[in-house]
Amino acid sequence: MKSPRSLVLLAALGLLALVGVRGQVAVPTRAKLVPAEDKHPQANLRVDTTLVLVPVSVCDPANHPVTGLEKEHFKIFDDKVEQTVTHFAMDDESVAVGLVLDISGSMGPKLRRSRQAAAAFFDTANPEDEFFLVEFNDQPKLMVPLTRNVEEIQNQLTFTQSKGRTALLDAIMLSLHEIKKSQKNRKALLIVSDGGDNSSRYTEGEVRNLVRESDVLIYAIGVFEPFGSRGRTPEESAGPGLLSEITEQTGGRHFPADTGELPDIAAKIGIELRNRYVLGYSPSPSVRDGRYHRLQVKLIPPRGLPPLKAFWRLGYYAPAE
Numbered sequence: 001m002k003s004p005r006s007l008v009l010l011a012a013l014g015l016l017a018l019v020g021v022r023g024q025v026a027v028p029t030r031a032k033l034v035p036a037e038d039k040h041p042q043a044n045l046r047v048d049t050t051l052v053l054v055p056v057s058v059c060d061p062a063n064h065p066v067t068g069l070e071k072e073h074f075k076i077f078d079d080k081v082e083q084t085v086t087h088f089a090m091d092d093e094s095v096a097v098g099l100v101l102d103i104s105g106s107m108g109p110k111l112r113r114s115r116q117a118a119a120a121f122f123d124t125a126n127p128e129d130e131f132f133l134v135e136f137n138d139q140p141k142l143m144v145p146l147t148r149n150v151e152e153i154q155n156q157l158t159f160t161q162s163k164g165r166t167a168l169l170d171a172i173m174l175s176l177h178e179i180k181k182s183q184k185n186r187k188a189l190l191i192v193s194d195g196g197d198n199s200s201r202y203t204e205g206e207v208r209n210l211v212r213e214s215d216v217l218i219y220a221i222g223v224f225e226p227f228g229s230r231g232r233t234p235e236e237s238a239g240p241g242l243l244s245e246i247t248e249q250t251g252g253r254h255f256p257a258d259t260g261e262l263p264d265i266a267a268k269i270g271i272e273l274r275n276r277y278v279l280g281y282s283p284s285p286s287v288r289d290g291r292y293h294r295l296q297v298k299l300i301p302p303r304g305l306p307p308l309k310a311f312w313r314l315g316y317y318a319p320a321e
Contacts, residue, residue, distance in 0.1 A: 052078070052283060055091055055186075055217070055251060055276045056297055057311040063268055065275040066308055069301070074310075076279050077296040087280025094128035095273060096146065096182035098175040099153065101160070102193035104137040108162040110223050113259040114192050115157045117221065117266035121190060122150040124270030130182055133157070136171035137164030138199050146182055168193055168239075169200035169207045172246065176214050188252070188273055190266070191220040196239030204242065211249050212292065213317065219252040219269045223259060251313040283318075290320030 054076065058066045071088040099118060103111070122131070133144040133153045144153045172189070179187045197204075211218065220243040243254040255265045279297070287293075294315045301308045 051087070051280055052316065053087065053278055053280045054295060054297070054312055055278050057251065057272050057276050058299065059272065059309055059311070061306055063272075065272045066305075067275055069277065069299075071279075073300050073302065074277070074279055075298040075300065076281060077298070078281070078283055079293050080296070081284070083281040083284060085279050085281055087278070089278045091186070091274070091276040091278050093186050094126055094130075094184060095186040095188060096130040096132075096179055096184040097187075097273075098132050098134060098179050098189045100134045100136070100140075100171050100175050100189055100191040100193075101157070102137075102166060102168070102171075102191075102195070103135045103160055103162050103164075104166040104195065105163050106166075107194050107223075110194060110259050110262075111160060111162055113262045114223075115154070115160075117192060117262035118157060119154060120263040121266040121270045122154070124267060124274065125150060126274070130184060132175075132178055134171055134175045134178065135160060136167050137162070139167050140171035140174045142174065142178055146178070165199035166193070166195050166197055167199040167201075168195075168197040168242070169202045169204065172207055172218075173202050173210065176210055176216060179216055186217075187215065188217040188219065190269060191218065191243065192223070192262070193220065193239070193243070194223040196237070196242055207246065208249065211246055212315070216250060217252045217273070217313075218247045218250045219273070220247050220254045221262060221265055221269075222254055222256045223262065224256060248311075249314050251311050253311060288319050290318060292317055 056074070058069060060066055067090065071085050074085060074088075076083050076085060099121075101114060101118075107114070125131075127148070130146050130148055131144075131150060131153055132142065132146045133156055134140050135143050143156050147153070168191075172191070175189050179189070222240055222243050224239055240254065240256055247254045255269070257265050283293075292315050295312060297310050297312045299308055299310050
């Protein structure tokens with residue numbers, strides 16, 4: 001005979017088909033997830049002498065966030081050595097987010113949907129969240145500094161016009177420096193672009209290094225012409241790979257999309273950003289070698305659920321002696 005807990009999990013599976021684009025899947029949980037003293041660990045990947053905190057997103061096959069998992073449903077490895085998870089919580093802190101918008105010439109017919117995507121993303125915001133806007137073509141420009149007033153950003157987007165080339169890497173560098181001004185523990189960028197870089201001063205290697213060193217989650221929506229399309233440049237062909245590599249380093253994701261999908265995908269990203277687990281462990285053996293450590297998270301999902309997928313930051317730099 002199945003236990004009451006198994007029946008509840010199977011019932012949760014039946015609800016998956018009813019979840020809409022903006023929905024999320026909830027696995028029933030016990031009343032207490034973490035010890036009282038561990039209720040609110042900082043949600044960024046932080047490394048000190050005793051603790052590493054790793055935010056993790058979990059999604060079902062339809063890309064809906066899955067909540068309600070418990071500590072025993074996760075395993076974490078530091079340089080292939082399994083660690084003991086000592087801290088566990090759902091992430092509910094406010095967040096600082098930079099919207100990084102491509103306004104190069106080819107974005108002209110896509111800007112209307114990009115504005116709608118921004119509005120859909122802001123609909124998921126909390127009152128304490130902070131935002132800023134960076135627009136880029138030949139070069140990036142900070143259009144709206146950090147603010148809690150999303151209307152200020154939406155008003156600026158109303159007057160945005162497309163022209164010029166694409167300095168994507170420069171825009172990421174500017175945004176990573178701007179977001180340091182926020183006092184929020186959780187920081188993220190949302191990039192909306194339709195092509196690869198063809199105008200930046202910074203190189204991919206320089207951006208990759210800064211992304212690894214920073215503690216910023218990066219998502220991207222790529223609005224690319226179909227592969228093999230006439231007139232598609234080599235830079236545009238390299239665009240999806242570039243965005244995927246940058247976002248995956250941070251635990252975020254790149255969503256290729258057509259213009260009609262932009263608002264729905266932006267809303268999904270907003271929901272996922274605010275529904276993340278935080279796993280904490282004390283490295284064993286304790287290391288202070290100053291080098292980059294690779295992380296791996298494995299899921300052990302409850303019975304009765306469909307295949308789930310986890311997303312996490314791929315590594316961190318240990319403190320040096």
